[in-house]
Amino acid sequence: MPEVRVDPLTGLRTIVAAERAARPGGGPRCEPAPPLDPERDPFLEGHEDRTPPEVYARRPGGGPANGPGWTVRVVPNLYPALDPQSPDPARDAQPDLFTAFAARGAHEVIVNAPQAASTLGELPAGQVAEAMGVWRERMRHHAEAGAAFVHLIVNERREAGASLQHTHAQLYALDFVPAAVARERERFGAYATRTMGGNLLADLVQDEVRRRERIVAIDDEAVCLAPYASRVPYQLLIAPRRPVPRFEDDGPLAAGLLHDALNRLARLLQASPPLNLWVRTAPSGADHFCWRIDVLPRLTHLAGLELGAGVNLNVVAPERAAAELRDA
Numbered sequence: 232m233p234e235v236r237v238d239p240l241t242g243l244r245t246i247v248a249a250e251r252a253a254r255p256g257g258g259p260r261c262e263p264a265p266p267l268d269p270e271r272d273p274f275l276e277g278h279e280d281r282t283p284p285e286v287y288a289r290r291p292g293g294g295p296a297n298g299p300g301w302t303v304r305v306v307p308n309l310y311p312a313l314d315p316q317s318p319d320p321a322r323d324a325q326p327d328l329f330t331a332f333a334a335r336g337a338h339e340v341i342v343n344a345p346q347a348a349s350t351l352g353e354l355p356a357g358q359v360a361e362a363m364g365v366w367r368e369r370m371r372h373h374a375e376a377g378a379a380f381v382h383l384i385v386n387e388r389r390e391a392g393a394s395l396q397h398t399h400a401q402l403y404a405l406d407f408v409p410a411a412v413a414r415e416r417e418r419f420g421a422y423a424t425r426t427m428g429g430n431l432l433a434d435l436v437q438d439e440v441r442r443r444e445r446i447v448a449i450d451d452e453a454v455c456l457a458p459y460a461s462r463v464p465y466q467l468l469i470a471p472r473r474p475v476p477r478f479e480d481d482g483p484l485a486a487g488l489l490h491d492a493l494n495r496l497a498r499l500l501q502a503s504p505p506l507n508l509w510v511r512t513a514p515s516g517a518d519h520f521c522w523r524i525d526v527l528p529r530l531t532h533l534a535g536l537e538l539g540a541g542v543n544l545n546v547v548a549p550e551r552a553a554a555e556l557r558d559a
Contacts, residue, residue: 236460239435240415245460245543246536249551259464259530259547261500264388267396269347274304274397276345282306286339287372289365302358303365304342311338313403337373337404341365341383342397349396350387350503352493360486366400370512371479373404380405380412380514381479390505391529408514416517423519432521433474445549447556448491452483455492457549457556464547465499465556467492467526476513478522489524492556496528499559505529 233248273281279297287305294300313336323329343362344354351359370381382403386392408416422431439445439456447455447467458468469489475482497503506528513520537543 238458238460238462240418240432241411242414242418243460243462243541243543245462245545247461247545247548249546249548259500259528261502261504261528261530263502264349264396267347267349272347272395272397274342274395274399275347276301279304282340283309287365287369289361299345301345303344303362305365305369306340306342308338308340308401313338313405332407335406336378337402339369339402339404341369341400341402343385343399348398350493350497351385351398351508352490352497352503354398354490356487356490359490360484362400363484363486363489366402366510367479367484369402370510373402374477374479376404378404378406380408381512382409383478383510385508386506387503387508388505388529391507408516412511412514415511416514416520419517419519419521428519430474430519430521432470432523436470436472445553447495447553448488450488450491453485453488455488457553459549461545461547461549461552462543463527463545464530465496465504465528465552466545466549467496467556469524469526470521474521476517476520476522478510478512485524489526492526495556495559496526499555500528500530 233246236245236247238245269275272278276299283306284297285304285306288296288301289303290300291302292300313334315335315337317333317335319333320331341362343351344358348354366383370383373381382405383400385400419431423429436454440449440454445457445459447457453469453471455467455469458466469485469492471483471485506526508524508526510522510524512522531546
């Protein structure tokens, strides 16, 4: 029978209704992505002149900037959503009704690998670790520069918002804390108060490991699980085994487990799915937090319930998703 579940981290509600997958056209689907055309790939090694000048790169063998020899490369977004010089908009005569602020900050693209690859999962595990190390360095750079919140995302395939196929991350250094992140900060703080200092995500992971039914995989650094109130089929959460507030702090990257999880999804679905991935790190003002990586495959459509009421409808129970992924 359907049931409403509440996400302990966000407070969002999801209706888990597995029976709806049996209706015509109601089940998750995944088709293979079209092949990547190297000739049209601006992020391919050797095509550095097709991007803005780099702001950071790892070149183990040395060499000049904006040339070959890099393992991970960072450039400003060619079409930025944020600009450090963004001017203040004119104040409206009705500020209680119409409020606008300058969209100041940084918007970077982190090219995850020099070779032609459209997904993180198809890279060698060591390259994923290399890319995530740069994610950490750039997040730390912007946090130390004063960003209120740094949001790092990976969109894979056009269905999930990727305009270019070559695997890359985007970093948004914001001068404000988004409402959804502020709500999580409040929930972590309230839980710590109720439990005399407990960490919400650390305690959640500990209990999930004890129950086992939603665990997908565990290694020395992190735990991968299907969240109790998963918003979409085969949603995954990866968290460090010991709580660390900020991803940009020293400690585990969980690169091996992320690589493993993405390949489990590809094996189960017979193709790498469209997905959105983000790193949730502690925002400014957070006394209690723990970073995590959220992975949301885009196998079903968001429709009127999700967009209009903020309630997701998930047709694959997290317990079933975890069991299938454990065997994949």
